[in-house]
Amino acid sequence: xxxxxxxxxxxxxxxxxxxxxxxxxxxxxxxxxxxxxxxxxxxxxxxxxxxxxxxxxxxxxxxxxxxxxxxxxxxxxxxxxxxxxxxxxxxxxxxxxxxxxxxxxxxxxxxxxxxxxxxxxxxxxxxxxxxxxxxxxxxxxxxxxxxxx
Amino acid sequence: xxxxxxxxxxxxxxxxxxxxxxxxxxxxxxxxxxxxxxxxxxxxxxxxxxxxxxxxxxxxxxxxxxxxxxxxxxxxxxxxxxxxxxxxxxxxxxxxxxxxxxxxxxxxxxxxxxxxxxxxxxxxxxxxxxxxxxxxxxxxxxxxxxxxx
DNA sequence: TGAAATAAAATTGTGCACAACTTAAATGCG
DNA sequence: CGCATTTAAGTTGTGCACAATTTTATTTCA
Numbered sequence: 001x002x003x004x005x006x007x008x009x010x011x012x013x014x015x016x017x018x019x020x021x022x023x024x025x026x027x028x029x030x031x032x033x034x035x036x037x038x039x040x041x042x043x044x045x046x047x048x049x050x051x052x053x054x055x056x057x058x059x060x061x062x063x064x065x066x067x068x069x070x071x072x073x074x075x076x077x078x079x080x081x082x083x084x085x086x087x088x089x090x091x092x093x094x095x096x097x098x099x100x101x102x103x104x105x106x107x108x109x110x111x112x113x114x115x116x117x118x119x120x121x122x123x124x125x126x127x128x129x130x131x132x133x134x135x136x137x138x139x140x141x142x143x144x145x146x147x148x149x
Numbered sequence: 150x151x152x153x154x155x156x157x158x159x160x161x162x163x164x165x166x167x168x169x170x171x172x173x174x175x176x177x178x179x180x181x182x183x184x185x186x187x188x189x190x191x192x193x194x195x196x197x198x199x200x201x202x203x204x205x206x207x208x209x210x211x212x213x214x215x216x217x218x219x220x221x222x223x224x225x226x227x228x229x230x231x232x233x234x235x236x237x238x239x240x241x242x243x244x245x246x247x248x249x250x251x252x253x254x255x256x257x258x259x260x261x262x263x264x265x266x267x268x269x270x271x272x273x274x275x276x277x278x279x280x281x282x283x284x285x286x287x288x289x290x291x292x293x294x295x296x297x298x
Numbered sequence: 299t300g301a302a303a304t305a306a307a308a309t310t311g312t313g314c315a316c317a318a319c320t321t322a323a324a325t326g327c328g
Numbered sequence: 329c330g331c332a333t334t335t336a337a338g339t340t341g342t343g344c345a346c347a348a349t350t351t352t353a354t355t356t357c358a
Contacts, residue, residue, distance in 0.1 A: 006267040007260065009195045009215065013281060014173045014270065016288040018192075019217055021170040022315075023295050024163045029316090040344060043167075046158045061306060066158065068168055071307050073345050080343085097306040097353045111156065118155040121163065126294030132162060135287060139165040142284075145275030146172050171345075178346090189314060210336060220337050222315050229313085246323045246336040 027124050028117075035113055041081055042114075043067055044074075048087065048103050049111045057100035059092070086110060176273050177266075184262055190230055191263075192216055193223075197236065197252050198260045206249035208241070235259060 005011055028039050037045065047058065047066050060074055067074075078101060081087050086107035092098040122132065154160055177188050186194065196207065196215050209223055216223075227250060230236050235256035241247040271281065 003264075007195055007198055007263060009192065009199070011285075012195070012267070013274065013285060013288075014170075014177065014188075015192060015195075016285060016292065017166060017170045017173055018188075020288060020292055020295070021163075021166045022217065023292065024166055025315085027295065027298075028163065038343065039163075039167075043158065043164060046156055046161070046164075049156055050158070059306085064306095068171065069344095070346065072309080072347080075308050077344075095306085095354070099307065114156060115152075118161070124295055124298045125162065125291060126298065127291070135291075136160075136162060136165060138284060138287075139162075139169060142274060142276070143165065143169055143172065146169070146176065146273055149273045149275065174345085187313065208336085209338095213336095218314095219316070221317080221339080224338050226314075244324070244336085248337065
């Protein structure tokens with residue numbers, strides 16, 4: 001590739017990632033709309049569903065670390081999910097700086113409605129399971145590299 | 150992978166793409182800030198720099214097709230770039246529905262300041278050129294699949 | 299102990315991305 | 329021709345993402 005081509009749109013990895021993320025979102029949106037969720041809200045619910053009870057709590061801070069999002073993004077998003085009665089937000093009495101997030105019963109129940117989404121989205125990719133795992137591993141490497149430079 | 154794991158965050162391709170796109174953006178932002186550009190504005194400039202003159206024009210429509218963005222995103226973004234005197238917006242006299250975008254002299258000149266960005270960002274990925282091309286090809290396949298389902 | 303430093307959320311402001319809609323212009327076709 | 333249809337931009341409203349700042353609580357350590 002000549003130096004003249006470095007700035008061509010078609011040669012940018014970042015543009016492919018950007019386009020794919022938008023395209024992924026467009027495939028998820030109509031499916032998630034049936035659950036009343038946006039894509040980002042779905043990611044939050046995925047974390048909460050991993051401890052699928054109304055008793056387990058996770059702080060906004062820990063949620064932010066898992067999802068790589070700050071309180072500026074999470075605070076209003078969590079308020080919207082609370083308004084939908086999918087989760088509760090409660091100050092930690094041991095440390096009043098922290099806010100603990102718990103699923104409500106409705107939030108727990110929503111998991112069942114989401115159970116078919118991963119398979120449905122996988123079929124949209126047109127990939128085999130092996131290809132998926134290979135790509136996941138490559139992207140993990142790239143994430144690791146870019147997090148340390 | 151068991152069915153129980155389908156909804157785990159760590160198993161989602163979409164989350165990797167989402168995280169990578171955000172991470173990519175964070176690497177670009179401080180670099181682009183020196184040019185007074187956001188990441189999306191940079192993508193628009195990449196398209197315009199491919200015909201690096203003040204005479205070539207591209208319609209908002211064509212720009213939207215290249216970048217996969219609609220007028221709701223592009224109209225305000227292009228106004229901001231016009232305010233920065235990097236481009237001009239002019240109704241097409243042959244078809245008054247269309248608005249034609251042209252680089253200004255300053256817009257053309259900015260390309261030189263951006264010339265080192267692709268190499269700089271490539272180094273952040275930690276990949277070899279072969280790895281980059283392989284990944285680009287895989288992502289192109291994925292984009293093609295997801296655009297037809 | 300108590301002032302300085304650190305930490306967690308929330309708030310404010312900017313700029314996307316996109317759905318839904320409006321406006322104005324061009325096209326098509328009976 | 330004339331009217332319905334289509335097309336291109338722009339507008340409005342919602343929800344992120346994130347920088348910068350504020351508020352309140354906790355920790356540190358002289």
